[in-house]
Amino acid sequence: MSISLILVITMGALFAAGVYMLLERSLTRVVLGFLLLGNAVNLLLLIMAGEAGIAPIVEEGVADDAYTDPLPQALILTAIVITFAVSAFLLALIYRSWRLANADDVSDDADDVALREGAVEMPVEETAPDAEDTEFPTDDARSRA
Structure with a gap:
């Protein structure tokens, strides 16, 4: 086997493993798949x-x-920088999700489940949330504090 064929097989295995990990529900595995x-x-x-x-x-x-053409080397360096930046952003999102929910898994949305089951209309919440239930209080809650 030549060096090029080994690189092609390695690249295919990395693509396959990356796509498989991106389809997981765990956010940590999504970041690893992206990497x-x-x-x-x-x-x-x-x-x-x-x-x-x-x-x-x-x-x-x-x-x-x-x-040797220097353009592919410049593109690889650019891809490394972009991958690092997006990975840092995804890790920050995972950290924020962990701090808020203490969970690493992505849960199903009620609207998505309703669409998947073939519901014609989406369930709508009729009641407005209280000021204490939200992260950002309303003006009334600020004046009381």
């Missing part, structure tokens, strides 16, 4: 770059096809 997908995309860009050549510094007497 796997980011690494798979980096491998895809590396594979698409082609054969390795010499550094892209123009010298006299060297054929144009001997140089």
Whole structure:
């Protein structure tokens, strides 16, 4: 097996594992799946770059096809930065979810369940929430405090 074939198989395994983990209900597994997908995309860009050549510094007497294209390397660096930023954001969301609900799982929404079961109309809440039930109090609750 050649090096390129091993990279293609590794990239396919990373894509498969990443998509599988993204479909889980645990937010931690979603982040890990996103990281796997980011690494798979980096491998895809590396594979698409082609054969390795010499550094892209123009010298006299060297054929144009001997140089390595620097664009895939720049795209990989950009993808690494974007993956890191989105991962940090997702970790912050997971932390906030854990602090509020002490749970890492994504629960079903009542509207989604009603749509899945074929309900024609969505259930609507008829009562307004009390000021004590919400995170942000109304003006009346502030004046009483």
